[in-house]
Amino acid sequence: MSKKYKLKRLLVRRYQILAAILFILAAGLVLLPKYKKNEGIAPDLLMKKMISSERYISTDLLADRLVNQDPSVLLIDTRTEKEFQNYALPNAINIPLKKLLDEDVNGYINQDIYDVIFYSNDNFYADQAWIIGSRLGYTNLYVLEGGLNKWFHTIINPELPDETMPEEAFELYSFRKAAGMYFGVGTSEQKTINKPIKKTITVKKKKKRVAEGGC
Amino acid sequence: MGPLIPNGIISSDWNYIIAILIGFAFGYILEASGFSSSRKLAGVFYGYDFAVLKVFFTSAVVAVIGLYYMDYLNWIDISQLYVHPTYVWAAIIGGMIMGVGFLAGGFCPGTSLCAVAIGKIDGMVFTLGLMIGIFIFSEFFNSLEPLFERSNLGHITLVDSLNISPYWIIFIFTIIALVAFYFSDWVRSKVKKVFY
Numbered sequence: 001m002s003k004k005y006k007l008k009r010l011l012v013r014r015y016q017i018l019a020a021i022l023f024i025l026a027a028g029l030v031l032l033p034k035y036k037k038n039e040g041i042a043p044d045l046l047m048k049k050m051i052s053s054e055r056y057i058s059t060d061l062l063a064d065r066l067v068n069q070d071p072s073v074l075l076i077d078t079r080t081e082k083e084f085q086n087y088a089l090p091n092a093i094n095i096p097l098k099k100l101l102d103e104d105v106n107g108y109i110n111q112d113i114y115d116v117i118f119y120s121n122d123n124f125y126a127d128q129a130w131i132i133g134s135r136l137g138y139t140n141l142y143v144l145e146g147g148l149n150k151w152f153h154t155i156i157n158p159e160l161p162d163e164t165m166p167e168e169a170f171e172l173y174s175f176r177k178a179a180g181m182y183f184g185v186g187t188s189e190q191k192t193i194n195k196p197i198k199k200t201i202t203v204k205k206k207k208k209r210v211a212e213g214g215c
Numbered sequence: 216m217g218p219l220i221p222n223g224i225i226s227s228d229w230n231y232i233i234a235i236l237i238g239f240a241f242g243y244i245l246e247a248s249g250f251s252s253s254r255k256l257a258g259v260f261y262g263y264d265f266a267v268l269k270v271f272f273t274s275a276v277v278a279v280i281g282l283y284y285m286d287y288l289n290w291i292d293i294s295q296l297y298v299h300p301t302y303v304w305a306a307i308i309g310g311m312i313m314g315v316g317f318l319a320g321g322f323c324p325g326t327s328l329c330a331v332a333i334g335k336i337d338g339m340v341f342t343l344g345l346m347i348g349i350f351i352f353s354e355f356f357n358s359l360e361p362l363f364e365r366s367n368l369g370h371i372t373l374v375d376s377l378n379i380s381p382y383w384i385i386f387i388f389t390i391i392a393l394v395a396f397y398f399s400d401w402v403r404s405k406v407k408k409v410f411y
Contacts, residue, residue, distance in 0.1 A: 026389035027386060
């Protein structure tokens with residue numbers, strides 16, 4: 001009997017109870033300790049992207065895309081301006097790592113039309129630029145694997161494969177040589193032209209002999 | 216984590232299907248709350264029934280508190296939610312026209328469709344008028360557009376324009392809601408009861 005009575009009393013007061021819950025929840029939002037939220041993508045997603053090798057683009061693939069004049073490639077040189085003036089990949093834009101977050105260059109990195117490919121002398125600066133950009137949630141960012149050092153060793157000055165290596169190695173070699181020529185560097189082999197050795201044919205003149213014998 | 220569709224957790228192909236399911240649920244709740252009756256809707260104005268005020272105010276308060284708790288727990292990113300742009304003068308004029316229509320017809324656009332669904336003739340007439348209104352507005356849109364565009368303030372919220380923490384705004388909003396509920400009950404007790 002008393003249980004029923006209690007329930008009845010509770011039901012009569014149901015709207016007050018619901019209103020109190022609403023008030024407590026709203027007050028809870030105000031009283032909760034505040035913390036600074038991370039901007040950009042979540043840490044676990046960033047880790048997943050970092051571990052994946054998809055962020056690297058090989059020098060061969062980049063050369064192929066440049067030779068075919070792929071319009072979606074946007075090369076960004078993360079080295080210093082002086083180094084950029086010395087040597088840079090064709091059509092690259094120089095954004096030194098320190099200036100990466102400047103507002104006037106943000107438009108190059110924070111977009112989803114081009115494939116942004118960072119490069120430096122090695123992976124080092126380019127990887128840092130990639131992490132900063134990806135952390136902020138920018139998409140289509142890539143790193144040139146091995147940087148300019150590898151570019152030099154593979155495209156500009158490719159290594160001649162051994163005779164025992166498979167056919168693919170030779171095909172790759174000839175592609176790299178051709179790409180190297182496209183980027184304006186001739187390999188030493190192309191430069192030396194073997195001149196055909198002139199064969200001197202010595203024609204021996206027959207000595208006029210005195211007719212021998214006779215009738 | 217959320218919102219689920221923009222973050223790719225649910226494919227965007229599901230967008231319309233989810234919208235239809237939510238639409239069904241919304242229509243069902245409207246009808247179950249008795250909002251397909253024009254007498255109940257007009258009751259807010261005459262002071263004999265405040266169900267509309269209570270239902271919509273409660274849903275807004277519950278939704279905003281729930282969303283901000285989810286944001287606090289990182290289940291949803293509140294900054295990714297769509298905020299409808301504010302057109303001040305268009306909203307004031309449109310609100311006045313809708314208020315008159317609401318009172319005269321006894322329906323708002325959503326509830327009129329609810330009434331049509333359960334076969335109410337006044338709901339059908341109201342919906343027909345709604346369609347005519349939409350047609351007239353569309354035909355005269357070119358001449359109305361300057362008024363429409365000029366008062367565009369963009370995607371603003373009270374948090375931006377008052378520069379107060381959203382949590383305080385929610386708290387104040389909740390208190391306003393509770394006071395409004397109490398006040399509406401008081402008004403209702405003073406007004407002659409209407410049975411329908």
